[in-house]
Amino acid sequence: MQRQAALKFKSWRPWLVPSLMLAIVMGAGAARAVHAALQIEITSGVRDPIPIAIVPFAPAAGGGAGLDVAGVVQHDLEGSGRFKALPRERMPATPTRVEAINAADWKGAGSDYVVVGRVAAIENGTLAVDFDLVNTLTGVRLATQRFTGPPGALRNAAHRVSDAVYQKILGVRGAFATRIAYVSVEGTVPAQHYQLIVADADGENPHLILDSRFPIMSPAWSPDGQWLAYVSFESKLSGVYVQLVRTGERRLVSARAGINGAPAWSPDGRKLALTLGGSSGNPDIYVLDLTSQSLTRLTDDPAIDTEPEWAPDGRSLYFTSDRAGSPQIYQVSANGGHPKRITFEGNYNARPRVSADGTELAMVTLDGGGYRIAVQELATGAVRTLSHGHLDESPSFAPNGATLIYSQREGGRGSLATISVDGLTGLRLKAQQGAICDPAWGPFGT
Amino acid sequence: MVQRASDRWISIALSLLLHGALLAALVYGWMMFREQRRTPPTPPISATVVDARTLKGLEQPPAPKPAAAPEPPPPPEDVGPPQPTPEEKAQREQVEQAKEQKAAEERKAAERAAAEKVAEEKATAQKAAAEKAAAQKAAAARAAAEKAAAKAAAERARQDEQDRKEREADLKRSLAAEEHAEVQRNGAALATWQSMIQAKITRAWLRPPTAKAGINCILNVTQVPGGEVTKVSIGACNGDQAVRESIEAAVYRASPLPPPPDPSLFQRDLEITFKPD
Numbered sequence: 001m002q003r004q005a006a007l008k009f010k011s012w013r014p015w016l017v018p019s020l021m022l023a024i025v026m027g028a029g030a031a032r033a034v035h036a037a038l039q040i041e042i043t044s045g046v047r048d049p050i051p052i053a054i055v056p057f058a059p060a061a062g063g064g065a066g067l068d069v070a071g072v073v074q075h076d077l078e079g080s081g082r083f084k085a086l087p088r089e090r091m092p093a094t095p096t097r098v099e100a101i102n103a104a105d106w107k108g109a110g111s112d113y114v115v116v117g118r119v120a121a122i123e124n125g126t127l128a129v130d131f132d133l134v135n136t137l138t139g140v141r142l143a144t145q146r147f148t149g150p151p152g153a154l155r156n157a158a159h160r161v162s163d164a165v166y167q168k169i170l171g172v173r174g175a176f177a178t179r180i181a182y183v184s185v186e187g188t189v190p191a192q193h194y195q196l197i198v199a200d201a202d203g204e205n206p207h208l209i210l211d212s213r214f215p216i217m218s219p220a221w222s223p224d225g226q227w228l229a230y231v232s233f234e235s236k237l238s239g240v241y242v243q244l245v246r247t248g249e250r251r252l253v254s255a256r257a258g259i260n261g262a263p264a265w266s267p268d269g270r271k272l273a274l275t276l277g278g279s280s281g282n283p284d285i286y287v288l289d290l291t292s293q294s295l296t297r298l299t300d301d302p303a304i305d306t307e308p309e310w311a312p313d314g315r316s317l318y319f320t321s322d323r324a325g326s327p328q329i330y331q332v333s334a335n336g337g338h339p340k341r342i343t344f345e346g347n348y349n350a351r352p353r354v355s356a357d358g359t360e361l362a363m364v365t366l367d368g369g370g371y372r373i374a375v376q377e378l379a380t381g382a383v384r385t386l387s388h389g390h391l392d393e394s395p396s397f398a399p400n401g402a403t404l405i406y407s408q409r410e411g412g413r414g415s416l417a418t419i420s421v422d423g424l425t426g427l428r429l430k431a432q433q434g435a436i437c438d439p440a441w442g443p444f445g446t
Numbered sequence: 447m448v449q450r451a452s453d454r455w456i457s458i459a460l461s462l463l464l465h466g467a468l469l470a471a472l473v474y475g476w477m478m479f480r481e482q483r484r485t486p487p488t489p490p491i492s493a494t495v496v497d498a499r500t501l502k503g504l505e506q507p508p509a510p511k512p513a514a515a516p517e518p519p520p521p522p523e524d525v526g527p528p529q530p531t532p533e534e535k536a537q538r539e540q541v542e543q544a545k546e547q548k549a550a551e552e553r554k555a556a557e558r559a560a561a562e563k564v565a566e567e568k569a570t571a572q573k574a575a576a577e578k579a580a581a582q583k584a585a586a587a588r589a590a591a592e593k594a595a596a597k598a599a600a601e602r603a604r605q606d607e608q609d610r611k612e613r614e615a616d617l618k619r620s621l622a623a624e625e626h627a628e629v630q631r632n633g634a635a636l637a638t639w640q641s642m643i644q645a646k647i648t649r650a651w652l653r654p655p656t657a658k659a660g661i662n663c664i665l666n667v668t669q670v671p672g673g674e675v676t677k678v679s680i681g682a683c684n685g686d687q688a689v690r691e692s693i694e695a696a697v698y699r700a701s702p703l704p705p706p707p708d709p710s711l712f713q714r715d716l717e718i719t720f721k722p723d
Contacts, residue, residue, distance in 0.1 A: 037666065037715035038636075040644050043723045045653030045696065082654070082688075112695050137698035138678075170654070171687020422655040 047424065050169065052077060053086035053111040058096035058118035060127060069119060069129060069158040075202060076162035076176040079418065080403065081425020086111045098132035098141055106136040113142075115165055119154070126150060129157040133165050142168045155205055175398040176201055179442040180405060181209070181219040181228055182416060186434035193434075196230060198245060201398070201441070203416065203429035209245065221442040222265045228440075229253070229263035229272055240274060242290070253290065259283055264308045264317075266334075273298075273308035273317055285319050285332070298336050309352045310334075318342065318352040318361065329363060343376060345383050351394060354378075355401040360421070362395040362404055373406050375421060386423035396441045405429075407437040458618070465614060469607055632711055639706040646704055647718065651696035654688040657722045661685045663693055667716040673702030685720075693720045 054077070057069040077083035092105040096118045106114045117131030126148055133143040145164050147157040159177035166174030180203070184195040196210035196219060210216060214233040221228060222242075229242045238260045243250035254260045258277030265272060270290055277283045285298040285308045299305040303323035310317050314334060321330050321339070327350040330339040343349035348366030355362070358378070365374040365383070370390035376383045391409040398404070398418075405418050414435035419426045429436075663683035668676050678697050680690055697718065706712050 037717040038640065038643075038713045039717050039719070040640055040647070041719045041721055042644060042647050042651060042693075042696070043721055044648055045651030045657065045692075045722070046649060048652045050652055050692070050695075112699065135695075137695055169688070169691055171691075420655070424655070 049078075049082055049084040050113070051086065051111050052083050052113040052115065052165075052169075053091060053106055053109065054115045055091060055094055055096065055117075056088065057116075057129070057131070060119040060121045067154045067158065069117065069154065069161065070115070072155060072158035072202075073115065073162045073165065076159060076174075077165065079202065079425075079427045080166065080174075081420040081422075081427075082166070082170060082402075098134060098144070101132075101134050101136075103134060103136040103139045106134075112137055113165075113169065115161070117161065122148065127154055127157070129154070129161060131161050131164070133168055155200065159200065159202075172402060173400050173444065175400045175403065175441070175444070178399060178444060179225070180396075180416075180439055181221065181442065182407075182436050182439040183216050183219065184434050184436045185414070196228070197436075198228070198442075209243065209248070218262050218438060219440045220263050220265055221440055223267055223269045223443060225443045225445060227265075227269075229265065231261050231263065240272070242272075253293075254288060262307050264310055266310050267312055267314040273310060275306040275308065285317065287334070296336070298332055298334075299339060305330075307351050309354055311354055312356060312358040318354060320350040320352065329361065342378075343383075344381070345376075349374075353395050353397055353404075355397050355421075356399055357401055360397075360401065362397060364393055364395065373404060373419060375404075384423060386419045386421070387417070387426070389417075392417075394438050396439055398441050399444045405439045405441050407439055469610065632708065635707045636711055639704070639711060642704040643700075643716070646700040647696050650699035651720070652692055653722060654692050656686050657689050657692065657720070659723055661689060661720070661722050663689060663720040665693055665697060665716075665718040665720065667697050667718055668714055669701075669703055669716065670714065671712055673705055675701035675703065689720075693718075696720075 054070045054074045056071075059066070074085040078085055086109060090109060092109050093100070093102065095101050095114075095116050098116060101114055101116060103114075112135065114134045114136055115131055116134075117129060120128050120130070122128045127150070128146055128148045130146045131143070132141060134141050143164055145161075147160045149157055156177055162176040163174030166172065166176070178201045179198055180201055181196065181198050184197055186193045186195075192213070192215075194210075194212045194214065194216040195208055196212075196216050197206045198209050199206040209228060210230070210232070212232060212234050214236070216233075217231040219228050219230040226244060226246070227242050228245055229240060231238055232241055233239075235255065237255065239255040240253050240260045240263050241250050242253055242263075253272065254263075254274055254276070256276055257279045258281055259275060260277075261283075262275040263272045264274075266287075272288045272290060274286050274288055275283045276286045276295075282302060282304070284300055284305045287296045287298060288294075289296075298308075298317065299319070299321070301321065301323050303321055305319055305321045305323070307320040308317050309319070311331075316331050316333050318329055318331050319339075320327050322328075323330075324341065326347045328341055329343040329349050329352045331342050332339040342352075342361065343363065346365055346367065348371070349363050351364045353362045354360070361376045361378055363374055363376065364371050365385060366372075367374065367385045371392055372385050372389060373387040373392050373395045374383050374385045386404065387406065387408070389408040389410075393407045395404045395406045401421065403418050403420050405416060407414050408417050409415075414437040416429040416436055416439050417426055418429070661684060663685050664681035666677075666679045666681055668678075670676055675697055678694050680694065683690060683693075685693070703716075
């Protein structure tokens, strides 16, 4: 073919050559002229969540655990505020394998991503959950993964699918397969009933950790997610306990005179920071070594110092103090010394919690109409109020720093809510019996 | 725009160079052609067309007429040694004289003939020389004429080239002027197109919370006529994964991109900068 063309070219009349060359030169010139790309600048966008379709997973033969895995994933992703799921009735098809996905159909349905998957029973009653994540715009498969476990862990597997999808698209680890602890209060004074509960991060799958007729307060997760420290008034006086979540095994670590409260685990899990009132009744911050039982005093001030929280590097602690007349947040070295004031906006900033990367401080702030959850950027001091309630309390960061859980009071009854750190997405956790409060978000891998 | 102008100048320079080269090649080729016509190659076999009848005549020459045989001279009489008589002496002398006269005449004639011959030869030589000179002169003249013709041809070629150059320059000037006018005319249309694309991508960009001020990401996008986006590649970008995914998705979601108001403005390559404020 080429040879023929060359021969043909040779037989052309010579005068054709210059004009042909001229044409080529002009063509090249034209091509060069348009070579520079058209420049466009985009400075704003839409604050809409990412459209995604989570197709119902194929159930295991024999029905499996009957859990709607895709439904759990959809709830997780939508709850983060970063995703908006395509309603099932608008799905163009129900593929369960990546080969069956027609990307154009899903793109046409407005979904940038599609998740398909299936549940299968493998040996010894173990279930396997497989899923694929496909970008419908590019046709690229972003993830293919399998999670296995006993039928009882199917919900956890679903959360792990959510985590993987979240991470693949946003580049941040999802915190769906984590747990929360909170306190549930039922009944009215004096016949109240207190329960310490551990549940999935979406509020499902609750497990009773402690049941008491006396107040339970301030649950705190150990860094490895195995232990919970909490305050219990079961002996009429306050005491700090640590309990192994899986077995219920527990021990009393502080039942000193006066207040024993607000336990916080050091990042290495070896120490607990506590608020101790002592016989004088003036609360200060102490650090208790869990192995040696030795106690170190960090603050000594006539004002109230309470609610300690370790910085992620373990070198300092944040706490609340009213030493300047109103509650504000201070930072003190883990070796003690003079505390440094951190918050300056408003007359009430309390209950500090630090994000895992150490860049942001969540707190309760009195902002106009009420006590609300706010976040302060530690580097700049910039504060933004996230929640809109009247009595929002006890903020706790998700381990990925993307969301906070906190307690709120509506109609006189306490409930739990989450809010994204940009303040755009809030979610109320499923209504429980009674009132719930004091949430604590556990670490990854619990 | 600066880049575009320099590109155009490079194109023009390249085009000029090539045109020059083409012209040179054309002129050279034309001159070679002329040269060849001036000195036709000697054919290996030359032939002259002659009449066949002539050839026939030549083949059969007329038979020679037998000429009358000359009478042999009478044999000399043996008369013995002649005895001169006064008469005879006088006769002899007369004869001698006549002989001498005749010899002289003959000598003279011979001399004359020789002279004539020499003259003739000389004349011939002179004529030949003259002819040769004439031929040489003619050749020289012809050569001169040819040279002049060649010179004229070269001059004409040069003139042609100059004319062509001028025409080309004119064309280029008018093209440039036209292009300039078009650029001005198209400037507005191009800006319109840019803002149309910008608006569509802005609507399509689901800006993640991490796309804060200070984020600056460049996307190189290829579209085909009709506006369908066929390729997106992320260049320099200080955003996180969410930002990267979102800007890539934004361009694909905006596909097909709006067409330019004037189809001739279409460009395949777009450089899109995401610079949230």
